[in-house]
Amino acid sequence: MSASFWLDRTPRSEKKIFDVVIVGAGITGLSTAYWLEKEDPNLKVAIVEKSRVSFGASGRNAGFVTCGSVEHFNRMINKHGLDQAVEIWKFSETNLRLIEQEIVGNSHKELEFENAGAFSLAAQDNEFAELKKVSEIMTGLKIPTEIVDADGISKRLGATGFVGGIKYLGDSSTNPVKLLEKMREKIKAPIFESVEAYKIDTLPDGTKILKTDAGDFETSMVVLALNGYSANLHPYFKDKIFPTRGQCLMTEPVPRFMEGPCYANFYLDYFRQIPTGELLIGGFRQIEKETEVGYSDHVTDVIQSSLHNFVVTYLPKLAHAKVTHRWGGVMGFAKDGEPMVGSIPEDPSIFFAGGYTGHGIGLAFNTAKTLVDLIFGREVPRWISARRFQ
Ligand SMILES: Cc1cc2nc3c(=O)[nH]c(=O)nc-3n(C[C@H](O)[C@H](O)[C@H](O)COP(=O)(O)OP(=O)(O)OC[C@H]3O[C@@H](n4cnc5c(N)ncnc54)[C@H](O)[C@@H]3O)c2cc1C
CATH class of the missing domain: 3.50.50.60 (FAD/NAD(P)-binding domain)
Known part of the structure; x- marks a missing residue:
């Protein structure tokens, strides 16, 4: 140039x-x-x-x-x-x-x-066991967390298919x-x-x-x-610092039902309902690692359909919500x-x-x-x- x-x-x-x-x-x-x-x-x-x-x-x-x-x-x-x-x-x-x-x-x-806190959710027992251990360590350090069971997740987050999780109150x-x-x-x-x-x-x-x-x-x-x-x-x-792409999608708004933002699958996937009611979900980079490097902010069919499948599977209230936005961005992985x-x-x-x-x-x-x-x-x-x- x-x-x-x-x-x-x-x-x-x-x-x-x-x-x-x-x-x-x-x-x-x-x-x-x-x-x-x-x-x-x-x-x-x-x-x-x-x-x-x-x-x-x-x-x-x-x-x-x-x-x-x-x-x-x-x-x-x-x-x-x-x-x-x-x-x-x-x-x-x-x-x-x-x-x-x-x-x-x-x-x-x-x-x-x-300031609604954030949840970390486990779909498998081994991750829930780790999260319970985390909560115990955090309690010892006076960092406030709360353990939530599958029923609590369903009631407070409208999400199904998770065995348990913890909430970081801060x-x-x-x-x-x-x-x-x-x-x-x-x-x-x-x-x-x-x-x-x-x-x-x-x-x-x-x-x-x-x-x-x-x-x-x-x-x-x-x-x-x-x-x-x-x-x-x-x-x-x-x-x-390695350029690494992250992808998201957003649905149309629905009445608010989620208590706070959520991570799932060891921080790899994440979703939250924003104050105006839209559901934002991102992640799934792990399923197509080879495409998710470099400086492009384009989206790919494989990751976008995985994001949507997740919504349909785990968030039944949004199963029929229209997707309004899809995007990517370049992160710097150290x-x-x-x-x-x-x-x-x-x-x-x-x-x-x-x-x-x-x-x-x-x-x-x-x-x-x-x-x-x-x-x-x-x-x-x-x-x-x-x-x-x-
Ligand atoms: C999909 C996605 C979801 C994410 N979710 C979260 C989240 O929920 N929470 C969180 O904490 N983090 C999240 N992140 C990460 C977070 O967004 C980034 O870590 C953070 O924004 C980095 O900020 P930055 O200012 O360092 O870099 P950037 O925001 O990338 O800014 C770099 C700027 O440099 C400019 N630039 C590049 N080259 C040149 C040049 N040669 N000359 C002049 N300008 C140049 C670019 O245009 C850009 O504006 C997410 C990232 C992505 C992509």
Whole structure:
């Protein structure tokens, strides 16, 4: 890619010079601008976005603001040890608290932000046994959960075919696009939409030149907030953040009957009834893994029909509801499933955050805050530092 004179819309007298240029206007990019400006209100920050705000996964997700990580807590303990698993859990709880405190404020209704908790449901006895174990561990840690049996699931969620589950009382959900609109209102940084970055050069005095299809941006620091698209712009991410597609479908609205959002099948599948009554369901990536990699947000027949079969089988109240929307989005899966912040080892004025492995709404706001800690020279925990890969 290159930039033509004709496409550069910057007035000729006006050079684009900023202290920090963030690439990507999803939840990571906007959150980073928010925390940078909070740290130093005099910083001149700009955001460059190849399409429009929320065009990436941030505008295509299911809106679960979940605590925890990509797997059941007992498995997190097996993987990280108890102390670190608790630290990761607390980090996501802080993410939720900060989103509510700094962005949502009194706008819960406007942002469709609900604190109804979230369920994890088991269709098999072995998963239910794990969930009961999780609930026991959580009770010991004073993290509130509730065990729900098949009858409770049927009454409270209108779902059949599950043997049991647990409810995490602290989880929330939102309309992610409205959340990002609210975030946008709270930052001063100009957002250059429909501007694609393709290269970062460095002048002899250390100044960075971000090359875009609408001309150059001059800056002291670049922040890559690209998550699933990271490796497309910089080779550093090729073996660290893998572009992975997620697909969803939405039905027409029906009167509300579900108490809260649900995960099923070890976090791989998820569904929720949004406040206006539509049912959103996503997941089933595991049945067609080979197609669900790369940068396409198209949908496939195999996964879409599995999503619909799930609705018909497990949610009888929606068996005849029309499907109104089908979509895909590009997530960034990290090598070890956890997010990362850091700077490029051979170019330390290029910073980055990403790798949420399908949980960026539950993690990115606090991850961006952690990135700003790193930028301002403060220590960050090793589990989230990209240095863990060096
Ligand atoms: C179907 C689906 C369901 C999901 N459900 C949930 C959920 O319920 N809860 C949850 O916590 N997470 C969920 N996620 C994950 C979550 O959406 C992501 O982790 C999060 O949105 C990542 O945000 P981001 O800002 O880092 O990346 P993105 O939102 O992908 O933003 C990156 C931006 O960079 C832009 N960009 C790319 N290349 C360039 C370039 N060269 N120049 C300029 N701009 C560029 C893109 O256009 C994009 O807007 C889901 C994801 C998908 C796809």
